[in-house]
Amino acid sequence: MKQVFDALRHHAATRPNDIAFEDDAGSVTWQCLASRVEHLARELDDAGAIVAIGLAGGIDYVVADLALSLCAKRQVPLPFFFSNAQNAHVLMDAGVGTVITNNPELFRALPRLKMVDAASIPSVTLTMRPYIGGAERVIYTSGSSGKPKGVVLGDRQLSASITALSNVVQADESDTHLSVLPLAQLLEQICGIFLPVVSGAKTVFRFEATKALFGAPIDPLVNAFEEVRPTTSLLAPAILSRWVDALEDRRASDSLRFVAVGGASCAPSLIGKAIAAGIPVHEGYGLSECCAVVAMNRPGDNYPGTVGAPLEGVQVTLDAGEIVVSGPTIMSGYLNRAAAPDVWRTGDMGHFDEGRLVIDGRKDALLVTGSGRNISPEWVEQRVNADPRVAGSALGLRQSDGALVLIVVAAAPVDMARIESHLTDLPLYARPEAVILADPSEPGLLYPAGTPNRTVVSELINTRPAVALATAAQRIAS
Structure with missing residues (x-):
């Protein structure tokens, strides 16, 4: 994570008035972002070691995520799409003592929790402290029944993933990322917060577009791509299919250069339709236990039907057809359970096609x-x-x-x-x-x-x- 805070400090000093993030309520410059992060970090210094983020997304979420990392806390995102019972389990299982939220009424039933408002803006500009390391995040797997498990990730996993994905996306200050997936999901934390900060790119959040993931109308997402004219984005296959269908005979914005798709299996025919509609889709594969991404198709090396070559630094082998991953992105372990082994058996079946990974399905399915x-x-x-x-x-x-x-x-x-x-x-x-x-x-x-x-x-x-x-x-x- 050090590269994220080094980059944020650099942008705040050299491009203080450029827009870093924009959401439905407004925008924040690089200088203001660094100041807000330090302001919240100071407020959180005495908040206890484990803090949850109870925010749906946007700039407030970005500030909360970075502030918790800066002051070396263990952060626990609370997905807005989890049920109340699931989030109650997460709070208890993780031992959360403080929640950052702009809606404290959601947590009134748990009076032991301390509430912190991420939306407060400092009246004076603060200089952001150096990053000392040691922060962790617990990403809970999103089961719709049963109790979600917490995946523990720290500096080693995130730094390796950020470096490898930066080499794939190759973003710079001219890029604009349209963030659609929920920020409580690890992959969007990396692609919607950390990679843009490292590269100096601008990120735009449109919550109405995010709602389309959960069955809401697709028009806000289509309009967001046309109005924001992003260069990069990250989607799930189902929402990509709805977007392609909504375009009909139109083409997507010609501003796009890299759209990643993952989270579920994607039909090669859908990728073909998307590319024909002007959407430069690149399928990838990963899981939270391996810090979100294991393999990814690259610009100039995009082969639908595969999920591309493994990321730099990540080793992928096959054992009786099962995908086995090793390298620095393997999680520390599941929360309150034994440490993870150095080699992670994914439970997914696959094979290689000229060095590119092909996913065949779940072993247990x-x-x-x-x-x-x-x-x-x-x-x-x-x-x-x-x-x-x-x-x-x-x-x-x-x-x-x-x-x-x-x-x-x-x-x-x-x-x-x-x-x-x-x-x-x-x-x-x-x-x-x-x-x-x-x-x-x-x-x-x-x-x-x-x-x-x-x-x-x-x-x-x-x-x-x-x-x-x-x-x-x-x-x-x-």
Whole structure:
């Protein structure tokens, strides 16, 4: 993290009046940002060792994140998309004593917590202290059921990830990053805060665009790209699909030079449509346990269907098809559990194609049909997920007869013929025999990134009626 604060101090001294961050409420210059960070850090010096960030995003979040790092606290982001029960678990599990928030009413039920307002602006300009190191952050995995686990990351992991991703994105002072993903997610903390600070780029937050990730109208996101004219951004596949569909015959802003996509499997056909629409999409792969990114396609070396080569300094090997990662980005461990091993078994299956990593699916999600065929459900799901009407999908086996059944979570009406059209390039043995249509509000079915909760999927497939597809007879005959 030292490189972040060295860069912030440099920008504050050499470009004090340039805009660093902008959100729906206003903007902050580099000098004002450095002063606000120091001001909040002083207020937090005596706040205890563990502090949560209870903010949805924007400039206040940036100030809170940097201030907590500057004064060497352990910070715990509270995702606004977590349930009250999940965030209550996070607060208790992490031992949080202070929450930075602009809405203390959210935490009135926990009177033991101290509240700090991140929006306060110092009346005098303060000089930011040097970064001494030792800060940590705990990123809780976003389960929709059960209790999330806290991934502990510190200077070693973040510094290595920032350096490696800086070499991929190659941003500079001329860049503008449009931040869409929630800042409580580690990947957006790196790409929406740290990389822009290191490079001197400007970052713009548009919360209405962020809401589109959770089913809100797509127009604010489309408008944000047209009005802000960013050069870089980071998206999830589902929102990319909706954006491409909303563009229709138009092209995206010609200002864009690098758009990363990750968090879930992305169909090569969707990437092809996005590139044809003028969106320079580069798919990557990673997980919080490995500090967000393991591999990434690069400008000039972008191969849809792969997630690119491993990041510099990150070693990726395969053990019986399972992706194994080693290097400086491996987490310290899960909070309140044993330290992490030096080599992290991801649970994801993959293979290499000329040095570029290809993700085949989750090891524990592999389906074995009655005919002995091994099917990665992601292989089927990504084709359906490329449809902008689909918020997510999940393939599973019905216990009563061994049939492949596909759950389609439809954000808008979609007929069976359209669903079937997305599956025509699959071999018959991998095509679902039946479909269950589900609503995005189905409890616990999808995680925030759009990936399915396999436990809930199995329950629905084995208890809910399904509609047979027209090709089911073909599949059985084969």
